[in-house]
Amino acid sequence: xxxxxxxxxxxxxxxxxxxxxxxxxxxxxxxxxxxxxxxxxxxxxxxxxxxxxxxxxxxxxxxxxxxxxxxxxxxxxxxxxxxxxxxxxxxxxxxxxxxxxxxxxxxxxxxxxxxxxxxxxxxxxxxxxxxxxxxxxxxxxxxxxxxxxxxxxxxxxxxxxxxxxxxxxxxxxxxxxxxxxxxxxxxxxxxxxxxxxxxxxxxxxxxxxxxxxxxxxxxxxxxxxxxxxxxxxxxxxxxxxxxxxxxxxxxxxxxxxxxxxxxxxxxxxxxxxxxxxxxxxxxxxxxxxxxxxxxxxxxxxxxxxxxxxxxxxxxxxxxxxxxxxxxxxxxxxxxxxxxxxxxxxxxxxxxxxxxxxxxxxxxxxxxxxxxxxxxxxxxxxxxxxxxxxxxxxxxxxxxxxxxxxxxxxxxxxxxxxxxxxxxxxxxxxxxxxxxxxxxxxxxxxxxxxxxxxxxxxxxxxxxxxxxxxxxxxxxxxxxxxxxxxxxxxxxxxxxxxxxxxxxxxxxxxxxxxxxxxxxxxxxxxxxxxxxxxxxxxxxxxxxxxxxxxxxxxxxxxxxxxxxxxxxxxxxxxxxxxxxxxxxxxxxxxxxxxxxxxxxxxxxxxx
Numbered sequence: 001x002x003x004x005x006x007x008x009x010x011x012x013x014x015x016x017x018x019x020x021x022x023x024x025x026x027x028x029x030x031x032x033x034x035x036x037x038x039x040x041x042x043x044x045x046x047x048x049x050x051x052x053x054x055x056x057x058x059x060x061x062x063x064x065x066x067x068x069x070x071x072x073x074x075x076x077x078x079x080x081x082x083x084x085x086x087x088x089x090x091x092x093x094x095x096x097x098x099x100x101x102x103x104x105x106x107x108x109x110x111x112x113x114x115x116x117x118x119x120x121x122x123x124x125x126x127x128x129x130x131x132x133x134x135x136x137x138x139x140x141x142x143x144x145x146x147x148x149x150x151x152x153x154x155x156x157x158x159x160x161x162x163x164x165x166x167x168x169x170x171x172x173x174x175x176x177x178x179x180x181x182x183x184x185x186x187x188x189x190x191x192x193x194x195x196x197x198x199x200x201x202x203x204x205x206x207x208x209x210x211x212x213x214x215x216x217x218x219x220x221x222x223x224x225x226x227x228x229x230x231x232x233x234x235x236x237x238x239x240x241x242x243x244x245x246x247x248x249x250x251x252x253x254x255x256x257x258x259x260x261x262x263x264x265x266x267x268x269x270x271x272x273x274x275x276x277x278x279x280x281x282x283x284x285x286x287x288x289x290x291x292x293x294x295x296x297x298x299x300x301x302x303x304x305x306x307x308x309x310x311x312x313x314x315x316x317x318x319x320x321x322x323x324x325x326x327x328x329x330x331x332x333x334x335x336x337x338x339x340x341x342x343x344x345x346x347x348x349x350x351x352x353x354x355x356x357x358x359x360x361x362x363x364x365x366x367x368x369x370x371x372x373x374x375x376x377x378x379x380x381x382x383x384x385x386x387x388x389x390x391x392x393x394x395x396x397x398x399x400x401x402x403x404x405x406x407x408x409x410x411x412x413x414x415x416x417x418x419x420x421x422x423x424x425x426x427x428x429x430x431x432x433x434x435x436x437x438x439x440x441x442x443x444x445x446x447x448x449x450x451x452x453x454x455x456x457x458x459x460x461x462x463x464x465x466x467x468x469x470x471x472x473x474x475x476x477x478x479x480x481x482x483x484x485x486x487x488x489x490x491x492x493x494x495x496x497x498x499x500x501x502x503x504x505x506x507x508x509x510x511x512x513x514x515x516x517x518x519x520x521x522x523x524x525x526x527x528x529x530x531x532x533x534x535x536x537x538x539x540x541x542x543x544x545x546x547x548x549x550x551x552x553x554x555x556x557x558x559x560x561x562x563x564x565x566x567x568x569x570x571x572x573x574x575x576x577x578x579x580x581x582x583x584x585x586x587x588x589x590x591x592x593x594x595x596x597x598x599x600x601x602x603x604x605x606x
Contacts, residue, residue: 010035010056016186021149022048022179026055027187028156034084036060036075036467038068042088044115044176060467060496063488065092067460069099069112070486074464076108077447078422078472080226082163083464086113089176090128097135098454100169104139105450107222109163111170112136118177132173141166145173150183157188165193167226167315195315197340198332205328206284206311207344213282213309214351215359216240219265220254221247223287223315225443229335230254233286236342241356242284243363245273248294249425249435249448253287256439260363263370265303266294268435268584272370274303276363281305284341285312287334290324293451298585313337374436379405380582402550403580406430406505409555410437413503416556418563421473422465424448426458428479429511433584444469456485459502463493466500473563474500480532481510487538493572494543500572501562504535507579515583520592524605539574550578 012031025048038060052059062068065087072083087093093114103110117129133143142162144155159170224233237244237260246253248266263270295304309327314320320329414437424447425431449457458476466474483504514528536546547558562573597606
């Protein structure tokens with residue numbers, strides 16, 4: 001009997017039919033367009049896994065399940081489609097919790113499939129048994145627990161629908177014995193929620209505020225990226241002559257080449273954006289929560305405009321007014337709302353029209369000043385952040401050149417970044433400083449762990465993004481501490497032909513936390529030093545290419561060479577950059593204070 005054509009495999013069965021629960025599960029995946037999944041094989045779902053290939057579904061085996069869930073996150077964020085991850089019940093599933101939490105704060109439509117201990121063994125303390133629903137409860141928008149094999153397709157479909165409608169991860173929990181047997185069911189068709197432009201009263205109130213605004217500013221958040229609303233945001237900005245600040249780690253929400261682009265707010269963001277939004281009398285928060293970490297004082301500036309009227313446009317009504325006091329809340333799709341506001345403002349005389357040219361000059365002046373500062377900012381200016389290695393050793397600390405200043409390196413990487421590049425960043429000191437230098441021209445280009453801030457994020461996430469959009473260059477940034485947590489996924493790149501470029505900043509420390517020991521604990525360094533091997537050598541051992549950079553003039557050339565290998569030779573390359581130990585501004589100045597010691601034995605530790 002001949003094999004079924006691939007095109008036919010991608011068509012789900014129609015009508016009510018007899019099938020196994022495994023077939024119902026897989027057919028529902030097909031109905032939702034799933035072609036790729038990430039995970040590690042396991043007996044808990046082997047009956048379904050056996051028919052992935054004939055259904056046109058590729059399971060990408062990873063090294064660690066946390067990496068699998070991060071890959072699903074990157075896949076979803078780059079493509080706008082579902083990212084799917086699966087693993088063995090118990091330890092395999094529990095390994096995914098951190099990555100699902102990161103996807104939750106990125107509003108990423110990841111579906112995690114969690115096969116569970118069989119129903120006849122639950123509660124007996126059997127092998128790899130645990131209660132898998134509570135561990136994901138805080139980080140999922142919906143949890144579907146298959147409580148009868150005949151409901152397999154129903155719950156599977158609902159998890160996929162809810163991930164898209166609720167804009168976040170969902171969990172499909174399946175007792176492992178429920179994959180077997182015979183059922184009669186129909187495969188549900190995907191349902192998608194269509195959101196409108198907002199209510200009439202709220203739109204009218206927003207137009208009234210904007211009509212009287214003299215210095216309007218747009219804050220473009222994740223909703224602009226996820227809602228494909230960049231063009232509509234741009235049209236609204238141009239009508240108002242409003243500078244556009246992007247939300248924290250949402251640098252791809254507005255094209256950086258546009259005259260009205262001001263850069264990102266938040267930690268290590270753009271001073272131009274902060275100085276411009278400080279002048280606002282009306283702020284349009286388009287698809288933004290205005291999260292607390294993304295609006296903290298930075299660069300010595302408490303820039304958030306305290307007296308400004310705020311128009312917040314959010315698809316999730318529970319976010320309206322949640323963080324900041326707002327004047328108008330519009331529950332709407334960012335794209336539709338921006339287009340409708342622009343339409344309503346056409347032909348109207350606005351207070352900001354008379355000062356549009358002057359405002360444009362102000363925007364340009366602030367951006368130019370910030371660029372000049374970045375050009376001159378070759379190292380941290382804080383005297384307490386000077387490099388902590390011995391000066392004599394710094395002259396030639398290893399076989400090669402000198403350690404390089406992180407800001408110089410980041411500027412050179414920015415200049416060499418290829419068009420249409422997708423970039424993921426890990427958490428950490430140098431990665432956070434990179435927020436000042438990463439600029440993009442299109443959405444779905446920048447992936448960071450957002451508010452969850454977990455290490456080990458960047459590499460697996462960019463692997464997922466590359467698989468989703470293989471024609472775009474894929475680059476990740478990671479510090480040496482975070483890199484060590486996920487670098488084994490280089491083997492996944494090599495094994496499964498998913499070429500990416502990784503930039504590793506080798507500065508031999510946990511820099512972000514170490515900065516707190518500088519500022520608050522009198523430079524008493526505890527547990528912050530890292531004695532690392534050669535990451536380039538390790539990359540080569542895993543089958544990848546590697547480049548060590550210890551000269552500033554080689555930074556850009558290394559990135560270009562690595563991306564060329566990725567795009568034209570299908571090779572993964574790790575660029576190991578030898579960096580100084582200089583430290584940026586602390587990221588949690590709000591959460592620390594000078595210590596007070598009450599016990600006599602600790603009196604000297606202040």
